Amino acid sequence: MARVGLTPERLARAGAELADEVGFDQVTVSALARRFDVKAASLYAHVRSSQDLRTRIALLALEELADRAADALAGRAGKDALTALADVYRDYAREHPGRYAAAQLRLDPETAAASAGVRHAQMTRALLRGYDLTEPDQTHAVRLLGSVFHGYVSLELAGGFSHSAPDSQQSWTRVLDALDALLRNWPAPTAP
Numbered sequence: 001m002a003r004v005g006l007t008p009e010r011l012a013r014a015g016a017e018l019a020d021e022v023g024f025d026q027v028t029v030s031a032l033a034r035r036f037d038v039k040a041a042s043l044y045a046h047v048r049s050s051q052d053l054r055t056r057i058a059l060l061a062l063e064e065l066a067d068r069a070a071d072a073l074a075g076r077a078g079k080d081a082l083t084a085l086a087d088v089y090r091d092y093a094r095e096h097p098g099r100y101a102a103a104q105l106r107l108d109p110e111t112a113a114a115s116a117g118v119r120h121a122q123m124t125r126a127l128l129r130g131y132d133l134t135e136p137d138q139t140h141a142v143r144l145l146g147s148v149f150h151g152y153v154s155l156e157l158a159g160g161f162s163h164s165a166p167d168s169q170q171s172w173t174r175v176l177d178a179l180d181a182l183l184r185n186w187p188a189p190t191a192p
Helices: 008-022 028-037 051-074 076-097 097-102 109-113 117-129 138-156 168-184
Strands: none
Touching: 008 051, 008 097, 028 051, 028 109, 028 138, 051 076, 051 097, 051 117, 051 168, 076 117, 076 138, 076 168, 097 138, 097 168, 117 138
8 A cells, every 4th residue: 555645746856855965876766765764665656666766856857947947047138048047057956966966867768858858958949049040050059058067067066176266156157258259159160
């Protein structure tokens, strides 16, 4: 019999909290069962496996990030929008490191297509319309922004910028200035 009050949604939320505390890689059905003081077998009425639980946490994180990004981008364009989107990712990663890691989980194509990840791509493309980029350059720019945001945030969370001056906030501001300048002056393709 399923324990009263346990649902897939509640388990995903509790798993996300656990991920923020101990790291996404440490989240398992067994670890979550200990949190609820139940046997792991009782959670299998709600989640199929640790991978299913991790996927649910990833979907929750993607949804939370997309909601924050949509709020931050509303009414903004150009560098203001670029900075707002970048800051959403950075702030979320600092506040929820386990969830942020979960948002990077590789999803199967069907799950990915139905996830809030699609909203992330749409919002990034909407931001890029302010820079007048067309395809395929828009796709290149989406990949560039994702790489820079994720790379910077990951290095910063790992302490990679804590050993030297200037502080990471100054570098973050300069990185966003440089991205804005690049997007405004996107290079023409080179001949193969």
